[in-house]
Amino acid sequence: MHVVVNAAMSVDGKLSSRRREQIAISGPDDFDRVDQLRADSDAVMVGVGTILADDPSLTVDDADRRAARAERGDPENPARVIADSRIRTPPDATVLDGRAQTYLLVSEAAPPDFIEEMEDAGAYVIAAGQDRVDLTTTLAKLEGDGIDQLMVEGGGELIFGLLEEALVDELFVYVGPKVIGGRDAPTLADGDGFIEDFPEPELADVERVDDGVVLHWQF
Numbered sequence: 001m002h003v004v005v006n007a008a009m010s011v012d013g014k015l016s017s018r019r020r021e022q023i024a025i026s027g028p029d030d031f032d033r034v035d036q037l038r039a040d041s042d043a044v045m046v047g048v049g050t051i052l053a054d055d056p057s058l059t060v061d062d063a064d065r066r067a068a069r070a071e072r073g074d075p076e077n078p079a080r081v082i083a084d085s086r087i088r089t090p091p092d093a094t095v096l097d098g099r100a101q102t103y104l105l106v107s108e109a110a111p112p113d114f115i116e117e118m119e120d121a122g123a124y125v126i127a128a129g130q131d132r133v134d135l136t137t138t139l140a141k142l143e144g145d146g147i148d149q150l151m152v153e154g155g156g157e158l159i160f161g162l163l164e165e166a167l168v169d170e171l172f173v174y175v176g177p178k179v180i181g182g183r184d185a186p187t188l189a190d191g192d193g194f195i196e197d198f199p200e201p202e203l204a205d206v207e208r209v210d211d212g213v214v215l216h217w218q219f
């Protein structure tokens with residue numbers, strides 16, 4: 001499986017404010033680049049923190065891109081993948097609207113009646129990990145289901161979890177013209193943070209987009 005992380009951050013490295021509300025950091029051209037990345041992926045993944053904060057659709061906006069996917073025999077939209085250890089995703093979340101296959105990655109601690117509720121809502125549930133989703137095992141199971149190209153859109157907790165398990169192949173970071181600040185505002189990589197063996201990706205490209213810049217890193 002090839003894992004591509006994409007996120008937009010402020011000048012000072014924040015994904016959102018301390019209120020954890022969705023903030024448009026990208027401009028139109030960057031959102032279009034992200035839409036193409038989604039269209040090029042078999043699945044788009046976020047953590048449950050992003051579901052609760054943003055209620056995203058994770059679908060492809062551009063009709064021509066959806067049509068191109070259908071022409072090559074793929075579903076119009078990539079699958080959606082949520083890392084959600086104990087099932088905090090609300091049953092009326094937009095990711096369960098039936099516009100794409102949705103996988104819920106859960107841990108063994110997920111309550112069985114919540115699993116049933118999610119399956120009734122159309123989700124395909126994969127369980128691994130005692131208290132928290134075991135990302136290595138669940139991503140391998142997704143690969144077994146035909147997901148070769150996985151795009152991850154955040155947030156910072158999930159991105160750190162993937163970096164910690166050395167599961168990231170590429171990282172696109174849009175740095176946009178805003179300063180957000182705040183010690184409790186989410187950053188690109190949160191979690192416990194590294195204290196040694198810091199991942200050291202190589203800079204593959206830098207591109208000016210809208211009023212900011214896209215940094216392309218390879219691991």
Ligand SMILES: NC(=O)C1=CN([C@@H]2O[C@H](COP(=O)(O)OP(=O)(O)OC[C@H]3O[C@@H](n4cnc5c(N)ncnc54)[C@H](OP(=O)(O)O)[C@@H]3O)[C@@H](O)[C@H]2O)C=CC1
Nearest residue numbers: 007008016020047048049050085133154155156157158161
């Ligand atoms: N600017 C941008 O590009 C983006 C911004 N955002 C913003 O980021 C914020 C949300 O970020 P954040 O709160 O970090 O949420 P995340 O989307 O990263 O979700 C984090 C949650 O995922 C669950 N999870 C399950 N398994 C794992 C694992 N192995 N490793 C890590 N997490 C796991 C955890 O909940 P549990 O333990 O319950 O399973 C964890 O709390 C919002 O403000 C949103 O607007 C989000 C995406 C992109």
Ligand SMILES: Nc1nc(O)c(N)c(N[C@@H]2O[C@H](COP(=O)(O)O)[C@@H](O)[C@H]2O)n1
Nearest residue numbers: 008023024025026054056057058059153
């Ligand atoms: N690329 C990008 N730029 C920003 O400025 C953002 N705030 C985000 N956020 C991500 O986009 C998701 C919204 O998805 P839908 O448009 O609803 O499908 C959101 O959940 C974040 O992952 N991204």
